[in-house]
Amino acid sequence: MSNRGQILKTLALSAPLALAGGFAANAGGYIAPIVEAEVAPIVEVTPAGDWAGAYAGVTLGYAFSGEDRVGLENPTIAGDQHNYGKLDLSGANAGVRVGYRWQKDKWVFGPELGYEAGNIEDSVSEGGYRSHSKIKDVVALRFVTGYSVRPDMLVYGVAGVARGKVEYSVTGDGANGPSDIEDTFNRTGYIVGLGVEKKLTDRVSLTGQYEYANFGKETLTSSTGLDTEATAKYNNVKVGLNFRF
Numbered sequence: 740m741s742n743r744g745q746i747l748k749t750l751a752l753s754a755p756l757a758l759a760g761g762f763a764a765n766a767g768g769y770i771a772p773i774v775e776a777e778v779a780p781i782v783e784v785t786p787a788g789d790w791a792g793a794y795a796g797v798t799l800g801y802a803f804s805g806e807d808r809v810g811l812e813n814p815t816i817a818g819d820q821h822n823y824g825k826l827d828l829s830g831a832n833a834g835v836r837v838g839y840r841w842q843k844d845k846w847v848f849g850p851e852l853g854y855e856a857g858n859i860e861d862s863v864s865e866g867g868y869r870s871h872s873k874i875k876d877v878v879a880l881r882f883v884t885g886y887s888v889r890p891d892m893l894v895y896g897v898a899g900v901a902r903g904k905v906e907y908s909v910t911g912d913g914a915n916g917p918s919d920i921e922d923t924f925n926r927t928g929y930i931v932g933l934g935v936e937k938k939l940t941d942r943v944s945l946t947g948q949y950e951y952a953n954f955g956k957e958t959l960t961s962s963t964g965l966d967t968e969a970t971a972k973y974n975n976v977k978v979g980l981n982f983r984f
Contacts, residue, residue: 788887788889788890788891788892788893788938789842789941790840790842790847790885790887790893791840791841791842791847792839792840792983792984793837793838793839793983793984794837794838794839794840794981794982794983794984795835795836795837795838795981795982795984796835796836796837796838796946796979796980796981796982797833797834797835797836797979797980798833798834798835798836798853798855798946798948798977798978798979799831799832799833799977799978799979800831800832800833800834800855800857800975800976800977800978801829801830801831801832801975801976801977802828802829802830802831802832802857802859802874802973802974802975803829803973803974803975803976804827804829804973804974805826805827805828805829805859805861805874805971805972805973805974806825806826806827806828806970806972807825807826807827807828807861807872807969807970807971807972808822808824808825808826808970809822809823809824809825809826809863809865809868809870809909809967810822810823810967810968811823811868811909811913811915811918811965811966811967812915812965812966812967813915813916813964813965813966814964814966815964821866821913821914821915823863823865823866823868823870823909823913824863824864824865824866824870825863826861826862826863826870826871826872827861828859828860828861828872828874828971828972828973829859829860829861829973830857830858830859830860831857831858832855832856832857832858832859832975832977833855833856833857834853834854834855834856834877834977835853835854836851836852836853836854836979837851837852837853838850838851838852838883840883842887845886845887845888846884846885846886846887847883847884847885847886847887847893847895848882848883848884848885849882849883850880850881850882850883851880851881851882851883851897851899852878852879852880852881853877853878853879853881854876854877854878854879855876855877855879856875856876856877857874858873859873859874859973860872860873860874860906864911866913866914867911867912867913867914868909868910868911868912868913868918869908869909869910869911870908870909871906871907871908872905872906872907872908872969872971873905873906873907874903874904874905874971874973875903875904875905875906875923876903876904877901877902877903877904877952878901878902879899879900879901879902879930879952880899880900880901881897881898881899881930882897882898882899883895883896883897884896884897885936890938891937891938892935892936892937892938893935893936894933894934894935894936895933895934895935895936896931896932896933896934897930897931897932897933897934897948897950898929898930898931898932899929899930899931900927900928900929900930901927901928901929901930901952901954902925902926902927902928903925903926903927903928903952903954903971904923904924904925905923905924905925905926905954905957905969905971906922906923907920907921907922907923907924907957907959907969907971908920908921908922909959909961909967915965916963916965917961917963918961918963918965918967919961919962919963920959920960920961920965920967922959924957924959924969926954926955926957926971927954927955928952928953928954928955928971928972929952929953930950930951930952931950931951932948932949932950932951932975933948933949934946934947934948934949935947935948936981941983942982942983942984943980943981943982943983944980944981944983945978945979945980946978946979946980946981947976947977947978948976948977948978948979949974949975949976950974950975950976950977951972951973951974951975952972952973952974952975953971953972954970954971954972955970955971956968956969956970957969957970957971
């Protein structure tokens with residue numbers, strides 16, 4: 740056999756083997772490239788805490804800046820009005836409260852009924868008269884709305900209606916003549932405020948609160964025909980404990 744024939748025979752035998760090797764190398768089929776999946780960032784959601792349910796509590800407070808200017812006038816004489824000092828109501832007070840709260844996500848809201856009593860009072864002597872005013876007790880229905888800034892901390896606002904019992908007197912004999920005003924009356928007013936509550940345990944929490952109470956004006960008249968207006972109002976800061984049922 741010639742050399743040319745030998746070469747052709749060798750190529751004829753090696754070609755099928757080469758093709759078979761190529762098919763074997765690709766027997767696994769098409770391999771797609773590996774793409775790493777993008778991982779979404781993990782967002783930590785702060786839990787709202789559990790504030791819902793009934794509770795009862797006690798408070799201890801101090802009232803201040805309860806301005807009440809004392810004036811006497813004879814309503815039958817035009818322009819006959821004189822001021823005799825200013826009552827600055829202040830003093831310690833204590834109270835009890837009960838309430839119920841609902842919760843939606845981090846918002847907390849509900850009614851609260853409270854009773855407070857103490858020595859919120861002041862006296863002043865001027866122009867021959869002695870004036871005295873005292874808030875004997877207060878019953879208030881508040882609506883509390885709060886936001887849970889942390890699972891163990893609530894910030895809130897209060898607004899409500901209050902009924903105050905006031906003891907008031909203007910006695911003496913000055914430029915407007917004798918006065919024997921001594922009266923105890925009840926007035927309905929309003930209370931607004933802000934506070935914060937911190938959980939000490941699952942059922943006990945500590946509160947700090949500021950309030951402003953205003954009971955409007957009450958006209959009082961002496962037996963001699965002199966009039967005065969009592970304007971009971973004051974600011975109050977208090978701390979307290981709540982016990983959740």
